[in-house]
Amino acid sequence: MPARTLLLLIALSPRLALAGEAAPDLAAGIGQMLFGLVVVLAVLVGVLWLLKRLGMSRGGAAGGLKVLGAAAVGARERVVMVQVADRVLVLGVAPGRVNALSEFDVSDLPPGDSTGAEGGTPSGGDFSARLQRLLERRQ
Incomplete structure (x- = not known):
């Protein structure tokens, strides 16, 4: 039985190594996504501020x-x-x-x-x- 377990671990070792390398890629992807979200929100706030500054109201007058x-x-x-x-x-x-x-x-x-x-x-x-x-x- 221990020989089968050892063979199974040897067979799965390349896949386990790849799974360990995927964790930093996942963190980098999430970080990049959050950075993109912050940029989009900043652009939105900037455009709304600019519209307010230029006096483009919602049509109240x-x-x-x-x-x-x-x-x-x-x-x-x-x-x-x-x-x-x-x-x-x-x-x-x-x-x-x-x-x-x-x-x-x-x-x-x-x-x-x-x-x-x-x-x-x-x-x-x-x-x-x-x-x-x-x-x-x-x-």
Whole structure:
């Protein structure tokens, strides 16, 4: 029996030697793959930064549309105030649905309210105060 085991080890020794040499190649391959991943992610971050720097936004101000504010009124429902040209629209936004709640002229806005964060949404307290002032002014 020991002779068979010895013969089996001698027969498998070239394969065992190759398996031992494959381990450094595997580590090098994984290292190369991780390096490539880091390079791709760095290029992606660089391109996104460049687009932001050049001012290519997601289209928030496209066609004269400017979001003046928004407030959540439910889990997936919001009230949004949008300026389109010389009109201000108050919209109810829900999944798959947008309803016009009210419409104002830009001149109806209190001074300083028409300069909201472009494409951004101020905090809910600011928005609700602005909407309340607008409604009081209209009545």
